[in-house]
Amino acid sequence: MVPRLPGGNLPQADWVALSAYVEERSEWGLHPERCPVRNVLSHLGDKWTTLILIALAAEPRRFSALQRAVPDISKRMLTQTLRDLERDGLLSRHVFPTKPPSVEYRLTTLGQTLLDPIASLVAWAERTHNEITEARARFDAAQP
Amino acid sequence: MVPRLPGGNLPQADWVALSAYVEERSEWGLHPERCPVRNVLSHLGDKWTTLILIALAAEPRRFSALQRAVPDISKRMLTQTLRDLERDGLLSRHVFPTKPPSVEYRLTTLGQTLLDPIASLVAWAERTHNEITEARARFDAAQP
DNA sequence: CCGAATCCTTTTCGATACTG
């Protein structure tokens, strides 16, 4: 049994895919660990991961270049985020034995495949951020 | 000047869109607040928002139904997440004056438009989570 | 230049108890 469309005007592919996903997993809901979506989202969920991936979209960059691309990240968080991404196989780290040493980070093939979903999110954000800002203002104005 | 492709085999649309985005904003980098992407991502970044949106993809649900769909969320976080989504205009809240009262949440038109990017992410997660798990194991095994 | 280590603050979240 396919549930009815919420508004009646949404492209099918989106909600069908998502509700199918939820239905298939209804035995254990969206439980943590066993659920790949939870796993991935918890990753992209942190403050910096997606920004680093975006900064590496066009070309490999060095540590200091990444710091300039994301101006308000600390060295600590940049190091940690890069390590996590390397661990997941989304980027690779290349050390050049210059003096002083330089280190380059580049997306792996796997990492590049994530750019498509991210680009989709970014485009959505640009399209809708005015509308969202207005919605927030309305909501706050209606509050006692 | 368009930067060179990292691997040489990525579909153009993705990285072109993203690097264009970064280049355009290079004056102020990806600074917080002024940057819609930061704003949106910080939202989807939290632990529950995306899961709630997925749970509402197919049909409107009541508070308790949402708790069943996302079994490990607390009432506190469910309330808070729903409020934030309502504030952003992504879902609407409908109170039915029954006894005891029931409250239904449904995606707005704006909220529905976010399902497309989310579905893209979910699909990516399903495609790649095996590969990511293996990458993690390799990385951890290589560690002293 | 790149990053590890330490300390400390802020934010997020869960448990519990209580209300219309």
Add this chain to the structure above:
DNA sequence: CAGTATCGAAAAGGATTCGG
């Protein structure tokens, strides 16, 4: 049923210092 209020634990993040 659908929340609110309060508290404390835990995680995330920032500042600083040090080293290869």
